[in-house]
Amino acid sequence: MEALKQYWLKIKNLPKREKQRLIKKWSLLGVGAMFVSFAGLLLLAKLMGPPALLVPQTTVLHARDGSVIGEIHNSGQNRYWVPLKKIDKDIINATLSIEDKSFYDHIGFDFKRIAGAVLADIKAGSKVQGASTISQQYARNLFLTHDKTWRRKLQEAFYTLRLEMNYSKKEILEGYLNTIYYGHGAYGIQSAAHYYYGKNAENLTLAEASMLAGIPKGPSYYSPVAHYHRAKDRQAVILTAMKEDGHVNAKEKTIAKRTHLSFQRIKEEQKPKIAPYFQDAVLAVLKKEMKVNPETLRFGGLHIYTTLDAGMQQIAEEAMNGKIRGKEELQAALVAMDPRNGDVRAMIGGRDYSKSPFNRAVQAKRAPGSTFKPFLYYAALENGYTPSTSLKSEPTAFAMGDGNKDYEPQNFKDKYANDFITMSQAIAMSDNIYAVKTNLFLGPDKLVKSAKKFGIHSPLDKIPSLALGSKGVGVMEMTNAYNLFANGGEQVKPVFITKITDRDGAVLYEHEYEKKQVLNKENTFVLTDMLSGMFDDRLGTYTNVTGSSINQHITRPMAGKSGSTPADSWMIGFTPQLTTSVWVGYDKGEKLGKTDTGYSKRVWVEFMENALYGEPAMSFKQPDGVKAVTVNPSNGKLATDSCPVTRVSYYVKDTEPTEYCDEHGEGTNQEPEKEKEGWFDWW
Template sequence: MREQPSSTQYEPIKIHLILKGLSFLYKLAKGLTWTLVVGALLSGLMLLYLKSRPLPVPNFFAPSMLYDDQGQVFGRLDDGEARIPVRLADLPPSLIAATLAAEDKDFYRHHGFSIKGILRAVAVNVREGQIEQGASTITQQLARNLYLTHDRTWSRKIKEALLTVQLELHYTKNQILELYLNQIYYGHGAYGVGRAAKLYFNKKAEDLTLAESAFLAGIPRGPSHYSPWHHLDRARKRQHHILDLMAKNGKITSAEAQQAKQSALALAPQTRPKQLKANYFRDYVISTLVNRYGLDEAMVRRGGLKIYTTLNTSMQRAAEQAVKQYTGPTPELQGALISVDPRTGSIKAMVGGKDYLTSQYNRVFAKRQPGSSFKPFLYLSALQHGFTPITRIESKPTTFVYQGGTYKPANYRDQYAYRPITMREAIARSDNIYAVSTLLAIGMDREISLAHQLGIKSPLKATPSLALGSYTVSPYEMAEAYATIASAGVRHPLVGITKVVDPFNRIIVQEQNQPQRVASPAHAFVLTKLMSSVLEPGGTGYRVRQQFTRPAAGKTGTTDWDGWIAGYTPDLVTITWVGYDQGKRLPHHQARLSQTIWAHYMKEATKGQPVNDFPVPAGVKGVYIDEETGKLATPLCDRVRFEYFVSGTEPKEIAPQHRMPEKDPTLWEQLVDWWSRL
């Protein structure tokens, strides 16, 4: 039997392993110690270097400049307001506490960077599922605002970190906070809390109450988003949040927070901005750069940027003149106009109201009922699903049954043809019975899908009233959708900015429009030819021909509250709207002013340009038809029209009452063939 080794035999092995482990730990500790020592020495040398280096001169850039489609300056984004300097010692403690609660509650406990703040922001944003809280300290924000652009690059972040350290080394905490409060942007051209207090409350910053302090402290996080004049509810909600934070931080009591929440705010009225060119378009540019491209608003306004736009200044001038001239005599009546190049989606003119100084609300983005101006989207879908220009439907009072319900539309002033009418006639006369019949025939889901493909983004419901434009959309959406039809079925998302260059000539925004085909050129062309009847005698938009005679197509739209016309040439799409802001009913004679505005503008906008007709694409065939029967016409027909069809859908039969006698059919067939090819 083999003898088992005793435990004493393993003792030397254990001792050896322990000694080896201790040796490893010693070497590791020694290495870490040297690493820490070297790191500390390098950090110390870096701090000494940064301390010895003077801070760069702050970047107080000039206002950002706007350039038109010819590369010429036509305006600036911010004239700027003189700051009202304030001393930290003179400010109410409530303002300082509110600012720290809103932006950096550990400001006096960190050295420029807050690890706790970063972790807290990550936790909040994960919990909320969106960016609710930032992680930048006040010192970091000051470094960025004083010395850097707001581009999101690693080099900028590294520079920001180094400048943050320098600020902490060169200035005391109170000095940094004072610089911050005099530098930060509070919206509407107000830089610094002194100017903001004067602008919003018409008082000195030193006299702000607790409620006012918390209110102002909430604005810099998003000056446009929390604008007191444009989004008061949002601003008050953020004020309440900051008051709760102040109570949580022990700066005020819960009772004081509650009392401040209930305090009425005596907001000063919005000051009338200085007159600038293309004001509504200017605001659109700012909004786009902030909300779509994520640029800081203060940088957009006063970052010395060169903003190249698609605006045509002569067209803009004509648009402003037309809207103001024809809505001006009627108090409270408003108008809007947007004009785009359908070949690129470039916005050439934008007017959001007749007087920017009175109202800065941009009605180009207002949601209104389009009425019959929505019908072309329906008829394009109809052409894609078997309808032709000569498809006939009875025009008479009709009650439609759908999904267990009924719907009884009516034509304007109960005017009906009381006979079958063609699609061309239905479009020209804006026949509602034809439209609803068509919608129910092709399917409401198909119509909604196509409208969204064309450029309509607003929600639409599958009800019969969809055919009559009962669901609200904006002129901006209508412009994109009509431009898709005018560009032979290719959708170009609307664009107002081509590129943005910073003061160092670096491109920070470059627009890259991605066109998408959503309809065939043949279907779009046939629809365009049908819509040309709207502007001819007998059409609802015939008044425009008194001023504008170029080849064009369009559609009017009238509701009890809105007057529209959406129309285009091969080179320019223009949407005009008139109405009242507060839901006041619009008399029919005022609704027609949209046509006057459109015609006046289009005449001026196209002056001096070549007269172009819509080119006939492949896949289209034109034939002479007998208007009475819808069949191929002969030289003997009384009422003949040359009509375009998508190839293969044109009529093949000859008008029966005009056939030649049987004695010479060959001659007659040759004559008809010759006539149809004219």
């Protein structure tokens, strides 16, 4: 400090010419230092490259036809990014006229405007005029707080330099218009256009655009919704500026100024969700299976294209709401899938999402009842059974031999044939005695292995009652298992998402479909044919077939299986194009009432028929190793012309019956129907 004082005294005593020379020298050094510092700053900005534009953007969920079904965004902030070419020229011109006339001429800072603002502030004795360019405002919106400190201003200047040196003017303007706040939770011009006018940013009129351009200066103060007259005054200023800049003429200005605007006030978050349970399932897949960061979902501006068929979803909800009325505590779930590829087309996880977002379609485990039997009968076909294999249906006590009391399953309403029935009949009438006998004959371990082959991953016990669906499984799990019947034994995985793109349309993920043949095609087709028996009254003897209550509604080849427990009612059925499961029950496992058990079938058939309306009625593809023969359905023997009832039944070749029916007197034997031979067989 003393040295500096001595140096100052030395300069003070110098001659005038020496003082001037010294001042000139230090001035040149100061200017040079400033120049070097500024050049260094520019070089650093260039070397650091473009700053990451971490702009929070709304993620959009799409149905399979591209329509929007939902959004994921930061609470209260709707953000959409649209390219500059899809923003109306009037909003661009209005913004430039009022915010930054010299935007295309400066390098991020309008020094003339800064000087003018400084003079205005000095005259007023306070800060009355801003001089921030669009580039500066964009930098502030992207990276900084709005604190009025020197540190923040220096940071803003540096970020502005980085933006200007690494992005084009069009990119900066596009970014600004997509991030500026327009009030009422609307960030960016697309969100603002939708909120205020219910339209896209490319469709704005001059009056609408000039009104929106005035909002960012004070989103609350100039809100046309809250303060219309203030907003109109601000609009007039903008229109005058646009006229001065040559963007509009006097007539256009007058018309726009006189136009009275009405506002839609469309808040996206207030819209009811489309398929909310499905959307939750999509989010679960994104987070748990695809490991997408939750922050990326909330702020990434992704476009997620799903497998949902919006039309089918509406049909499903109408069927569910139309058939199940009253009984608010009664819950239901529905899953519809395309068995050809695993696409989930519709999903309902409960009666009312707003009251209970718990997704019973994918989260609940419920006893499937007799819908579990087809896995047993597939194992039976693999172990020598045929559709004609007969067992006696009668009240039976099964001795367990493990110290426990005998196991005594019952048929529905205690009805029994008290005679032999075929496997085709056992499936059609859902005979429990036949199922338990088969399970014990094969060994319960074979049923567990068979269920796993179908893709059932829920824990299963090797017990006799497993044949009757006593262990809990999921609705989605069962639906995907039944897909194997519909597609000829090919394992497909449930698909919710087909593609993910970023805000610019670049593909980040695209699903690759996979299939794996896990079942024998011939046995699968034979069992599928038997599962169509629930709609064939010819297979009913001591009781009706289980689909008799809905037979009259079916207009195309379908197959399936119903099932029930005291607390659960199921219906799972399919065509080659669609597999659908419906579950009805109470969350707490209360017993179903008499009328409750019929809901699942009625919802299922209404959905299937309406969902497939207009689609071709497809038959299940018969493999070469399967043979069709005409049998007497009551005993499974080859039919004669004396049999009053006959049915074409399918068998794996060389397992078809050879004995003719002799229950109706002598008749002419009918040879089994022969299939057309190929040229190689003929040769």
